[in-house]
Amino acid sequence: MTLLTHDRYCDELIRQTDELRATLKGADLTAQVPTCPDWTLRDLAVHVGGAHRWAGEIVRTRATEPVPDEQVPEFTPEGDDPAVLDAWLADGAAKTSAALREAGAALPMWSWAWDSSAGFWARRMVHETVVHRADAVLAARAVYEVTPEVAADTMDEWLEIVAYAQSEGDPEAAELRGAGRSLHFHATDEPGAEWLIEFGEDGFTWRRAHEKATVAVRAPLTDLMLLFNRRLDVDSGSVEVLGDRALLDFWLERATFR
DSSP states (O other), rough: OOOOOOOOOHHHHHHHHHHHHHHHTTTTTSSSEETTEEHHHHHHHHHHHHHHHHHHHHHHHHSSSOOOOGGGGGGGGGSOOHHHHHHHHHHHHHHHHHHHHHHHHHOOOOOOSSSOOOHHHHHHHHHHHHHHHHHHHHHTTTTOOHHHHHHHHHHHHHHHHHHHHHHTOOHHHHHHHHHHHOEEEEEETTTTOEEEEETTTTTTEEEEEOOOOSEEEEEHHHHHHHTTTTSSOSSSSSOEEEEEHHHHHHHHHHOOOO
């Protein structure tokens, strides 16, 4: 497993959005999204497309502070026509991808996180789309697929976000501590796709490793990523848990902010 390049993220933003659009085509856009129960499929699509355009405006303007939604061009689609929504999603992803590609990964700009660069926004928007595409697939009862390197990077990025949230004093992330406990996430279908999370008195650390842990979680990589993001239930039948199930539940309850 290797880190994705900036160009790959720019390409992947288009690809993931196209996959989302394909899921939405012909679907009932008023259907409730089981994993985001306050949203319909249309709400989810507008959220994703708005996020793309918001990030794209930050990159395009080289913003040094948050950009208000009302300053983002075409932040929401006009009307309820599914064809308009589809075109709006495609256009927003294309414009954001182009802005990211022009900027390059290292260009500094505002972000809410530890990395204030265009590269942060490229990666963030890809994984925002990856996870919410899973929401759409669940609502539309379609088939979900993602490439191994993208699935693994989604998990890496989320661990970085949870660690950052802990360092910033997020109350749920702050509880992810307590020496002597650890979790091992092991993809059964991809060599090297393994994560070890270790709790300490001051917080948690993580690394790619194969080591004995308090609880081991085994599943195909895509299912592991979906479980990690609370898009798949532990008792779905595709996940094997060895050891302290309560510790896994403890992690999942406190390491999810989406």
